[in-house]
Amino acid sequence: DGGITQSPKYLFRKEGQNVTLSCEQNLNHDAMYWYRQDPGQGLRLIYYSQIVNDFQKGDIAEGYSVSREKKESFPLTVTSAQKNPTAFYLCASSSTPGRGNSPLHFGNGTRLTVT
Amino acid sequence: QKEVEQNSGPLSVPEGAIASLNCTYSDRGSQSFFWYRQYSGKSPELIMFIYSNGDKEDGRFTAQLNKASQYVSLLIRDSQPSDSATYLCAVMFTGGGNKLTFGTGTQLKVEL
Numbered sequence: 001d002g003g004i005t006q007s008p009k010y011l012f013r014k015e016g017q018n019v020t021l022s023c024e025q026n027l028n029h030d031a032m033y034w035y036r037q038d039p040g041q042g043l044r045l046i047y048y049s050q051i052v053n054d055f056q057k058g059d060i061a062e063g064y065s066v067s068r069e070k071k072e073s074f075p076l077t078v079t080s081a082q083k084n085p086t087a088f089y090l091c092a093s094s095s096t097p098g099r100g101n102s103p104l105h106f107g108n109g110t111r112l113t114v115t
Numbered sequence: 116q117k118e119v120e121q122n123s124g125p126l127s128v129p130e131g132a133i134a135s136l137n138c139t140y141s142d143r144g145s146q147s148f149f150w151y152r153q154y155s156g157k158s159p160e161l162i163m164f165i166y167s168n169g170d171k172e173d174g175r176f177t178a179q180l181n182k183a184s185q186y187v188s189l190l191i192r193d194s195q196p197s198d199s200a201t202y203l204c205a206v207m208f209t210g211g212g213n214k215l216t217f218g219t220g221t222q223l224k225v226e227l
Contacts, residue, residue: 033214040123042203042219043159058214090158103149104205104215106158 004107023091032074121218134191138204147207
């Protein structure tokens with residue numbers, strides 16, 4: 001079945017450690033995205049990529065980094081510079097960048113807790 | 116700053132009633148509008164999208180778009196307890212590539 005796989009589902013880290021969240025899709029989608037969701041809040045865009053080997057900062061990119069070496073994969077690293085990393089992280093993909101009717105499809109999310 | 120506004124709720128409706136969820140957005144030139152449903156602790160699921168003025172129906176769901184008023188709504192007919200969730204409105208703003216800006220969501224509770 002086609003879909004977006006995020007792993008792990010839950011992740012616990014100590015403050016000061018970098019951590020990488022995995023996102024893999026087999027939908028053959030060109031565009032991939034990372035959003036963050038805090039309790040009672042909407043989704044905020046961290047980074048997005050419309051094509052392999054290219055990505056752009058979203059609204060809250062500070063303290064995060066990404067890579068897009070393969071079409072299927074878009075890992076997100078939460079660095080120690082991110083001041084409030086505890087959140088629910090959602091990866092998404094869409095088929096046609098720039099097309100207005102190309103909806104985002106989401107993975108199941110990774111819940112990161114940093115103590 | 117381009118914004119999407121939703122009433123956080125909760126919006127409570129009795130089972131079988133029509134639930135009406137509303138969303139306003141700041142950019143008059145926006146082209147595409149999406150409604151997602153999110154159950155507690157889960158990821159958002161696409162319900163439907165709309166990009167032409169007027170109504171678009173899909174089963175019990177109807178999206179309504181009024182670009183002049185910068186307003187998009189979602190109607191849920193014959194509401195069921197399983198419809199209890201948070202509904203997120205998302206807008207693709209002009210000149211923003213293929214990325215969506217989300218509202219904070221409206222919590223819907225369908226009561227027996």
